[in-house]
Amino acid sequence: MASSSSGGSGSGSEMQRTAQHRISVIAGHLRRPAEGDVAVRAEECKAPQSRLEASGDGRTVPMKRHEVMKWNGWGYSDSRFLFNKKGQAEFTGKRYKLSGMILPALKDWFEGTFGASLQHKSPATPLLNTSAVQAPTLNQDFVEELKSIGVPFSHEAEDRAFRGHGHCLHEIFALREGKIGRVPDMVVWPNCHNDVEKIVALACKHNVCLIPYGGGTSVSSALECPPEETRSIVSLDTSQMNRILWIDEKNLTAHVEAGIIGQDLERLLNESGYCTGHEPDSMEFSSLGGWVSTRASGMKKNIYGNIEDLVVHIKMVTPQGVIEKSCQGPRMSTGPDIHHFILGSEGTLGVVTEVTMKIRPVPEYQKYGSVVFPNFEQGVACLREVAKQRCAPASIRLMDNEQFMFGHALKPQVSSIFTSFLDGLKKFYITKFKGFDPSRLCVATLLFEGNREKVLQHEKQVYDIAAKFGGLAAGEDNGQRGYMLTFVIAYLRDLGMDYYVIAESFETSVPWDRVLDVCRNVKARVVRECKDKGVQFSPLSSCRVTQTYDAGACVYFYFAFNYRGLSDPVHVYEQVEHAAREEILANGGSLSHHHGVGKLRKEWMRETVSEVGVGMLQSVKDYVDPKNIFGNRNLL
């Protein structure tokens, strides 16, 4: 079946029934409790799609991104946290289940953790001052020819400013202050693979610099325009290449244009009864092409695999022409896998235009869960055992004590005395009866998927292992709230920045025997560096183990601090992050598990992959793109 399924039509009523069923399953998890008890459980996080018809054709991302998204912060313009007149935190908009909710505990946590105060505001510049954006340097010949091939483009300030950054703290901080650095000189919106071929050919002909742009969620300075670039910079926005070209039910693959963003891909496949199962935390906004070019990792990789396990075929347009394999064999022994030149190339070699991906039937049953451990050490030991027995659920994550507290601060208002009584009882049971120290305990969140019977069986197996490490099952709510944190954390950072608090996250992967060491040392290093750099109030320094592998784990760190009294907070933050990365590397952690290198972590590439390794990559670049058309200068 080769018909386009982007409209969700055509595949017969069978498929639609499956899809309907799937949606009702999900809805079952997400629905607000119907009557009586209006207390809200930790709710689903991603904005459910059906309400959003912003771009008219069912796609989330319009060409004019700034019409729905913030120009100087995370996510949708209508969704943000704020402290209302009563000093209570609430989440605006209607997209998320958390939208419109009051979070009564957040203020105290926020003030207590950071020494911040609602009296001390640091608001952002509300509107983009277009005059602050440099006039574009245009390559007239290129523009003329582009017009002739009929590809839409723009050199309006809003469009350009939006594509000159990712979501690193320093990038957002600068935007909030209204500072705009070098941005692309124009934006083009190809509609298909052929458009891209034409654009790249023109760019080569006229020597302009191309920077591919997918979802814009980079956190590695990958989208920053190199200030030393003197040529005209063209941002190649793939967002309009967002169709599923075909679904192959016999081989369980789907052929998809690379500009599609995660939530659209999942929604459209779901309509046909399938999913990719690839759910990176950024999936609301990040694109398939972006995943391929950064070696992305999804939350449920234990079942579905990471992006490199999911792709079957990749098509990429380079200055030398199109690179792709001739067949879709599931594995080949044909020299080094050319996909691995593309995966993680971070836009330095070309533009990924189409990808064939594995798909799976939508699972019939999903269940969240959580386990409380007396301390982080026990938690890690349990995760290690789960990995050893290869029985990890779709997702298993271990939050440290600080994050556990943070998660609690995000509990929505409880209106029933009964619920708060229950909460109290649970707390009493864990801390008093079981003797857990509230300042040490930590929680693992779990997500099981599959058929109902197997999920329940699997759940039991995991809980049994957890019990051996002193873990106590702590309910679905806690689990779900843990995953919610993932999706709202970026919104919360914007709230912090309104009150002199800046925050960032970074990640690594590390062998099992060093997980505890990396966690302890990096957290402590962040605290010490903040202190040494004059940060007045002790920072939040927290971590979680987010993925398990046979030979190690992925660890994710958050740090945030109150920057009142610092003359150059971004510089301090950069020094702290730099020190933290040094600490990771010194303790046997990797440079990155899935964020990529970009320009932010380039300086460590040589020690990471060795001199020869860098030479290999460089020689590929030299052959594929001798004129450095793809000139974002990431990676090398």
Place this chain on the structure above:
Amino acid sequence: MKASDRDLRGMKDDEFVDILEERRCSSDLGHAFRTFNPQPYKGGPPCSAADLNKALLDSHFLHRVVKEVAMETGSSQEKVMEEAGEILVEMSHNLHLPFIRLMGYTFSKVIKRLFTSIFVNMDGLNTLQQAVQENPVILMPNHRSYVDFLIISYILFTYDIPVPVIAAGVPLAEMKIVGEILRRSGAFFIRRSIGSDKLYWAVLSEYVRGIVRHGFAPVEFYVEGLRSRTLKSLTPKLGMMQMVLEPYFKGEVFDITLVPISISYDRVLEESLLARELLGVPKPKESTAGLLKASRVLQEDYGSMQVNFGQPLSVRKLCEGKINRSYYNLVPRDLPMKPSAEALACVSWLAHVVVGLQERGSLISPWSLMACLLIQEPTTVLAEQGLLWDDLTEKTLWLRKMVLDFGARLNWPGEAPNSAVMSSAISLHRSIVYLKAGRVYLTQEEVPLRRHRISPEEGVFRTAVPVLMLAAYRNQSLHALVRPAMLAMSICITRSTQRDELFRFFCFLQEVFANEFIFIPGNLSQDFEEACLCLNSCGAVYISEQEVRVSEQSSEVITFLQKLLQPFIDSYQLIFRCVCEEEQVQVFTEKQFLAAVRALALKLILSGELHTYETLSSDTQKNVLSALCRLEAVAKLRTSEINEFKVNKAAVRRITDALCGKIPPQMLQAPPDARL
């Protein structure tokens, strides 16, 4: 008290508190049963000594080593494992609060007898109390007396800080009852000569690392390895130091805190025993019976004792840029691995830094200053004519001012007049000197009545005992004076004013005397700079870019400092001569060497050619041998069981000539001593 008075005492009275004062006015039993509730290390959940031992026996590291040892020796793994278990039993501490209380009670009783006061710096204790909560702490006291052994535990117990586990020698464990008490007070026991016993090394190192990793308790050990017989700092031993630091190098702990502790005594309990040992009388074996016999020493007065807790040092900060921790990234955590050369150099450097800080933290007593002056008098004069008391007091006050100018810390009681301070110092040390009719004389042991006459050699020996004791007390001040003294010596020998020439000779002296005085490796220019500033501060020299010029009016400083080092120069020159003299002998054992040196020294002292008795000290003799090995003038032969040495006479003569300024010193570059 006026500020200037306080400065002259060199010790601020708000800093130091006499902990015996409270013990004298409240019940010792009450003290022993006080509520002991220290703030523990926050880094991990508390664990018991038994947990620690179990974790060790279960560790992958030990299992790997056991497997290797079993393969090598051909015995079964179970057997080797059993052996490891026995080693652990012999080694491990069994820290028990009730025993700490018992120890505390006994200790209160004993130290109140021995000492008039024990001064402890409170701010040091307060910072320590914070530090033990943050990171694993290593307490590193200097070791001058057996009393050192439990004093730290006693103080920490008194001030609600977790009591340490202490590295001790196995002979202590073998003492009846006492050994067990020590074990339960936190001592763990290490064999003296481990050699290449792989299993023992493995158990010991994993044991120590385990304690540090878990932050079970502060670890206390003597980085000098031994009690210093000469009251001078010893070249640090690196084995233990490396074990405690490895958890940091491997990233198993975020940081480790080192706390140098300086213990100084007005009078050391073992003073005469030490002097005799240096003269070749073997040290009595540690035994409980011996301890009881020694109770006679309890009758005497030992003045006061000072315990100065230094500023906690962050290993992480100190090692920044010195160590590449990713060295361990590509091998399993528990693989037995040789440390990198870089790590060894860093360990050595850190150990020297700590010894340096121990020295700077030591308080110099009035008596030590007097000893510096007394020992510069010819021995015969001191023994027979005596030294005018007024001269001595006047010069002591002069010296006091000088060492204060040099930035040393002094323990000069402020409440009494200076003369009283000095005469009480003399009476405290009547085993060495006594005051009679306005003159100070050297005390000599009375001749047993039955013996009518003593041989001249015995006479030398009888004089040598108090002289070496005197030298030991002089050594208590040496750390404050040695840098300027080396510069003064360089000035006297080279007769140059050129800064770079003086610097070259200064470096040469450091190199030759590296076993006598502890300098931090790679710190030469700072040491030289410090020496210049010291001499400049007391007006002895003028310094400029290129020159260091002696000022005419205060040549007595230079003379004093030169005479301070002269005994060392003389001893070294004599021993060099001795090594070269024996015409036919090219190869000798250490025993032969010591005997030959002693014989020659005796002969020359009797003939009046050699003025210092310190050549007789086996410590000096061994140091010269090490120095010659280090300078590659003597080679250690490893062919036989007993160590034999082969001498390169030409090289020794070159050093001799350089040392008396006949030829310019060529810098004798030797790699840092990285032996473990």
